[in-house]
Structure formats: structure tokens, C-alpha cells
Amino acid sequence: MDRPRRVAVTSPQTRLAHARGRARGRWRVARLDPADAERAEHLLRRQRRQAVAALLLTGLVLVGLPVLLWSRPDLDAARLLGVPASWIIIGAVPYPAMAAVGLWQLLRAERIERGR
Amino acid sequence: MVAFAALVPLLLATLAIGLRGVAAMRTTSDFLVASRRVSPLLNSAAVSGEYLSAASFLGVAGLMLKDGAGALWYPVGFAAGYLAMLVLVAAPMRRSGALTVPDFAEARLGSPWLRRLSAVVVLVVAGLYLVPQLRTAGLVLSAVSPTPYWVGVVIAGAVVATALALGGMRAATYVQAFQFCLKLVLFIVPALWLLALAGPDVRAQAVEPGEYTRFEHDTTVSFRTGVVLRVEEPVVITERDGTRWKAAEGEHRVGAGRTLVFEEGGRVPSVLGSAPPGGPDWHRPLLATVGDGYPLLSTLSVLTATVLGTMGLPHVIMRFHTSPDGRSARRTAAITVALLGVFYLFPGVYGALSRVLVPHLYLSGATDTAVVALPAQVDQGWQGTLLTALLTAGAFAAFLATSMGLLLVVAGAVAHDLLPGGLRRLRAAVLGAAAVAVPPALYAAGIDAGILVTWGFTVAASTFCPLLVLGIWWRRLTPAGALAGVAAGLAASSGAIAVALFGPDVPGWAGVLVAQPAPWTVPLAFAVMVAVSLAGRPPAWARTAVLRLHLDDDHRGPSLR
Numbered sequence: 133m134d135r136p137r138r139v140a141v142t143s144p145q146t147r148l149a150h151a152r153g154r155a156r157g158r159w160r161v162a163r164l165d166p167a168d169a170e171r172a173e174h175l176l177r178r179q180r181r182q183a184v185a186a187l188l189l190t191g192l193v194l195v196g197l198p199v200l201l202w203s204r205p206d207l208d209a210a211r212l213l214g215v216p217a218s219w220i221i222i223g224a225v226p227y228p229a230m231a232a233v234g235l236w237q238l239l240r241a242e243r244i245e246r247g248r
Numbered sequence: 249m250v251a252f253a254a255l256v257p258l259l260l261a262t263l264a265i266g267l268r269g270v271a272a273m274r275t276t277s278d279f280l281v282a283s284r285r286v287s288p289l290l291n292s293a294a295v296s297g298e299y300l301s302a303a304s305f306l307g308v309a310g311l312m313l314k315d316g317a318g319a320l321w322y323p324v325g326f327a328a329g330y331l332a333m334l335v336l337v338a339a340p341m342r343r344s345g346a347l348t349v350p351d352f353a354e355a356r357l358g359s360p361w362l363r364r365l366s367a368v369v370v371l372v373v374a375g376l377y378l379v380p381q382l383r384t385a386g387l388v389l390s391a392v393s394p395t396p397y398w399v400g401v402v403i404a405g406a407v408v409a410t411a412l413a414l415g416g417m418r419a420a421t422y423v424q425a426f427q428f429c430l431k432l433v434l435f436i437v438p439a440l441w442l443l444a445l446a447g448p449d450v451r452a453q454a455v456e457p458g459e460y461t462r463f464e465h466d467t468t469v470s471f472r473t474g475v476v477l478r479v480e481e482p483v484v485i486t487e488r489d490g491t492r493w494k495a496a497e498g499e500h501r502v503g504a505g506r507t508l509v510f511e512e513g514g515r516v517p518s519v520l521g522s523a524p525p526g527g528p529d530w531h532r533p534l535l536a537t538v539g540d541g542y543p544l545l546s547t548l549s550v551l552t553a554t555v556l557g558t559m560g561l562p563h564v565i566m567r568f569h570t571s572p573d574g575r576s577a578r579r580t581a582a583i584t585v586a587l588l589g590v591f592y593l594f595p596g597v598y599g600a601l602s603r604v605l606v607p608h609l610y611l612s613g614a615t616d617t618a619v620v621a622l623p624a625q626v627d628q629g630w631q632g633t634l635l636t637a638l639l640t641a642g643a644f645a646a647f648l649a650t651s652m653g654l655l656l657v658v659a660g661a662v663a664h665d666l667l668p669g670g671l672r673r674l675r676a677a678v679l680g681a682a683a684v685a686v687p688p689a690l691y692a693a694g695i696d697a698g699i700l701v702t703w704g705f706t707v708a709a710s711t712f713c714p715l716l717v718l719g720i721w722w723r724r725l726t727p728a729g730a731l732a733g734v735a736a737g738l739a740a741s742s743g744a745i746a747v748a749l750f751g752p753d754v755p756g757w758a759g760v761l762v763a764q765p766a767p768w769t770v771p772l773a774f775a776v777m778v779a780v781s782l783a784g785r786p787p788a789w790a791r792t793a794v795l796r797l798h799l800d801d802d803h804r805g806p807s808l809r
Contacts, residue, residue, distance in 0.1 A: 175798045176794070194325075202544045208533070218317070219533060227593065238582040241578060
């Protein structure tokens with residue numbers, strides 16, 4: 133006896149949807165419960181203040197170091213462990229500094245969300 | 249050939265890990281964002297793995313050899329980009345629930361036109377980024393083994409497209425995380441090994457760079473692209489077929505494909521358009537992209553482009569959508585800053601050693617191959633060969649991981665945003681995009697990876713950065729404002745790049761701003777976006793659309809996930 137042929141069982145609407153592609157749903161107007169909206173408003177304000185502080189700190193590193201190196205050419209001649217001090221300032225100093233700012237920002241942002 | 253052999257296990261491992269992702273692949277979400285189930289540690293390894301591209305692995309050391317110690321600002325900007333991402337974008341972006349940047353634009357502003365324009369920007373940025381990856385793959389392979397340039401380009405394109413078309417983002421996640429660990433080991437171990445092997449003399453010279461003026465031994469230079477050399481003092485040259493001749497003072501054109509041996513003791517000719525490595529400006533820790541008059545402006549321009557551009561790189565943003573919620577997206581960004589910091593301590597080591605050991609690469613313009621050319625100069629025996637093999641494998645891992653992410657966003661832009669379709673169309677788009685990206689890479693051999701990639705960053709910084717920052721933090725943004733700002737940023741940044749590539753030479757500080765346009769194109773895009781938005785009126789639901797991005801994960805109902 134022949135094995136019965138296997139067929140896919142789907143509703144015609146599903147077949148139609150598959151054929152059209154279902155990459156994304158239709159766009160819908162955003163909705164939020166009033167209590168949640170109030171909470172989100174509060175979070176947005178506090179996160180924005182925290183973000184500005186973190187950005188200022190980042191900017192201090194990223195603008196401050198080039199200006200420092202530009203205004204102090206004597207740092208090229210200074211040596212730290214035999215390596216020019218200015219090379220250490222661009223090659224090694226920024227990374228731990230940025231990792232520290234990142235950690236601080238992460239902890240503060242999570243604390244704000246836990247509700248102070 | 250040993251270097252070639254080192255690639256086989258790498259390529260096989262990439263394909264094998266890619267196949268792991270094939271299981272349970274049913275929907276677009278499975279394919280594009282790995283069903284959003286990736287933990288912060290795995291995800292940040294994958295983000296770093298994807299981000300450490302040819303530009304990081306080879307390009308920074310190459311640029312340092314060519315332009316001087318100031319090139320080390322590039323990796324600072326690359327890493328700082330994730331800090332900006334962490335502060336401004338990561339968590340709210342993930343909470344939007346979008347799969348791609350164009351998706352986000354539509355979710356926040358509800359404009360299908362903005363979605364299409366964003367998809368076009370994705371294609372431009374990914375193209376500027378993908379071509380140098382493939383190009384460097386070809387260059388490296390031809391530098392370490394006797395294969396023609398196109399072989400490496402085609403191998404890289406084919407492996408990436410196959411693994412990705414089968415496994416999608418899940419495959420890409422495992423592959424990229426694996427390759428991050430691989431790259432970290434394959435970059436750091438050879439760096440320390442080389443330092444130890446090179447001996448005290450080389451180490452001392454590396455931190456006391458003098459100008460490269462005399463050939464210290466008979467020096468073989470292979471020219472892969474044509475250059476004009478200016479000979480200041482006659483120098484004896486031996487051709488490959490053994491004929492010797494003396495190059496007189498004046499300019500000499502050297503065609504692509506020639507190999508010349510310069511005699512020991514001769515004065516090094518200069519190359520039109522760049523200064524010899526080790527000169528008085530070389531050791532200055534600031535960038536001088538055009539001439540040497542405006543190092544501070546050049547440095548800050550590159551930092552602007554790289555920091556703000558990272559935020560808008562579509563393939564990086566897509567990675568954050570693989571996190572299960574906003575909090576883990578933010579943790580991913582924070583861990584990434586630290587992981588990248590470890591890696592970026594080492595390009596400087598390669599750059600400083602290159603100045604001592606392979607300065608002649610500057611003559612042929614092949615400074616991007618400095619990292620893989622180093623070991624052979626330090627040791628002729630098995631250690632040199634082994635190190636070359638390790639570094640080649642690491643460099644290939646860099647191309648593979650980055651190209652994978654890029655192909656995925658290109659496929660997403662085409663088959664998800666422009667012409668929505670199912671999984672089959674996404675897979676076809678991956679193969680199609682790879683086929684389109686390979687031919688330009690075959691012709692781009694002469695442009696530095698670092699430069700092309702920075703242009704990708706510039707376009708991203710002038711378009712997606714304002715769109716995301718204002719979209720997330722400013723509720724008055726209107727669809728018309730966003731459209732106008734993205735269009736203005738795209739036109740200004742790509743226009744400046746076109747002038748830098750094909751236009752006349754612009755002198756002075758204006759030249760810096762043409763070659764590195766981010767300091768004016770980014771504010772321009774922000775200004776247009778704000779001005780047009782203020783002239784209009786935001787839709788009634790704009791407030792809710794912004795607020796839901798900031799509502800923390802514990803308070804989100806099922807409808808917001």
C-alpha cells in the first residue's frame with residue numbers, strides 16, 4: 133500500500149498571509165496607561181539629567197585630552213617607563229577612563245529605574 | 249602557504265558554528281535578531297567581535313605607520329562610541345521593539361517615507377563599510393601568500409554569505425562571539441611575543457622614532473597600486489628580472505604589479521601626498537589629515553565622526569535588538585566599552601614596531617598589511633611563520649565577523665524595509681548583497697581601510713545619530729523634521745566625501761572639513777531636524793511614543809514587549 137501523501141493544512145487566510153510575507157505588523161498608534169505614563173515621564177526627566185552629566189564627563193575626556201596634548205608639546209619628550217608620555221595619554225589612559233564612566237552610567241541608570 | 253593553512257580551520261569553524269543557528273529558524277525575528285534571547289555577556293562579546301573589523305585589526309596600525317602616533321585617536325573614538333550609545337540609545341532603542349533602524353523610525357514617527365529613506369541610508373553606510381572589509385581580506389591574503397588579490401575578496405564574500413544565509417543572526421551571534429575571543433588572543437599574544445622576540449634594540453628604536461631616510465638593508469617593495477615616487481638622491485634599483493638601474497633625481501611613475509629592490513644605504517624616495525614615517529610630525533599624538541597645519545581640528549573631526557557614527561551604525565544597532573530587554577541592552581553596551589578597551593591597548597604596539605621594522609610599506613601604500621608583515625622581519629624561522637599564520641587568521645576573523653553583520657543589515661534593509669518579504673527573500677537578499685559588494689572591492693585596493701570606514705561613520709553620524717537622539721529624547725520631533733534632517737545630513741556628508749574623492753584639492757582648514765566633514769554635517773542635520781520640527785506640529789501620540797521608550801522593563805505590560 134502506498135504511504136498517504138502528507139499535506140499542509142492551513143486556513144486560506146493563513147496561506148494568503150504567508151504568500152504576502154509577514155515581515156512586520158501594521159503600524160499602530162502608541163498607547164500607554166495614564167499611571168505608566170506618569171512614571172515614564174518621571175523616569176525620562178531623571179534619565180535625561182543623568183545622561184547630560186555622563187556626556188559632559190565623556191566630552192571632558194575626548195576634548196580635554198587632545199587639547200592637553202596640543203597645548204603641551206613638552207609631553208612628547210617626557211618619558212614614562214621609557215615610552216613618550218604623550219603616547220601613553222592617547223594609547224592607554226582613555227580606555228580605563230571610559231570604562232569607568234560607562235560603569236558609573238550603568239549603575240546610575242539602573243538605580244533610577246529601580247525607583248531611587 | 250602556512251598562512252593559508254591557518255585559514256582553513258577558521259573558515260570551517262565559522263561555517264560549523266553558523267550551522268548551529270539553522271535549528272528553529274522560522275520567522276523574520278529568528279533570522280534578524282536571534283529571537284531576542286541573547287544574554288548581555290554573550291551579546292557584548294558578539295558586539296565587540298562584529299565591531300573589531302579590518303579597520304581595527306590592521307587599519308589602525310597601518311594608519312599609525314603612515315600618519316603617525318595620532319592615528320591612535322581612531323580607536324579611542326571607536327570605543328567612546330559605545331559610551332555614547334550606552335548613555336543615549338541602548339535601552340530606549342531596544343524598548344521600541346523595532347527590528348532595524350528604519351523600523352524604529354517608523355515605530356516612533358509613523359512615516360513610511362522615513363522608513364524608506366532610512367533603509368537607503370543603511371545601504372550607503374553598510375556599503376562604505378563592507379567594501380573595505382573585503383578589500384583588506386584580499387590584500388592580506390596576497391601579502392602573506394602568492395595568491396592574487398581577488399582570491400581573498402571572493403573567499404571572504406562566499407564564506408560570509410553562505411554562513412549567514414543559512415543561519416541568520418543566531419549564527420552571526422555565535423560566530424561573532426567566538427571570533428571576538430579569537431581576535432583578542434590572536435592580537436595580544438603575537439604582540440607580546442613580537443615584543444619579546446624583537447630584542448632590546450628594536451624596542452628602544454620603537455619609542456625613539458627617527459625619520460625614515462635611508463634604506464638600512466636591501467629592501468624589496470611590491471607595488472599593488474601605481475604610485476609616483478619623488479627621488480631626491482639617485483638610488484640603485486634592481487628589477488625582479490635582475491636588471492639593475494639607477495633612478496635619477498625627479499619623479500618616477502611605478503606601475504601596479506611591479507616589485508623593486510632598493511639598494512642598502514640609498515636615500516628613501518618620497519611618495520607624492522604623504523610624508524615619510526618617523527618625521528618630526530610623526531611622533532606627535534595628534535592627527536594631521538590634510539597637510540599639517542590643523543592637528544587639533546583634524547583630531548576633533550575624527551573623534552566627532554567615530555563617536556557619533558558608532559551610535560548610528562546600523563549593524564551595531566541591530567545587535568542591541570538581540571537583547572531580551574532594555575536593561576540587558578544597556579548592560580551589553582557597558583561591557584562592550586570595557587572589552588574594546590582591552591583590545592585597543594595593542595594597535596599602538598604594532599604601529600610603533602612597524603615604524604622600525606617595515607617602514608618601506610609606506611612606499612607602496614600597503615601600510616594596511618603592516619601587522620601581518622611584521623613577524624617575517626623579526627624572525628625568519630618557525631616563530632615568524634607561526635606568528636604570521638596566527639595574525640592572518642585573526643585578521644580574517646575580523647573581516648568575517650564584521651562583513652557578516654553588515655550583510656545582515658543590508659539584507660534587512662532590502663528584504664524587510666524596502667520590499668517586505670519572508671524568510672526566503674531575506675536569504676536571497678544576503679546572497680545578492682554579497683554578489684553586489686564583491687566587484688567594487690576588487691577595484692578599491694588603493695584606498696586605506698581606515699579612511700573608507702571613517703566615511704561610513706561620517707554618514708551614520710550625520711543621519712542616524714540625530715534621528716535616534718532626537719527621536720528618543722525630544723517629543724516635539726515631527727516626521728517632516730526627521731525626513732528633512734536625515735536627507736540634509738545624507739546629502740551634505742556624501743557630497744563632501746564625493747568632493748574629497750573626485751573633486752579638486754581644497755587647501756587649509758576648509759580642506760580638513762571636506763575630508764572629515766562630521767563637525768559641520770552633524771550639527772547641520774540636528775539643526776535642520778529641530779528647525780523643521782518646530783515649524784510643524786508633532787502628532788498627538790508623539791508624547792506617548794517617546795514615553796514608552798523610557799518606561800522601565802518591570803512595568804511594561806505584555807503589549808509593550
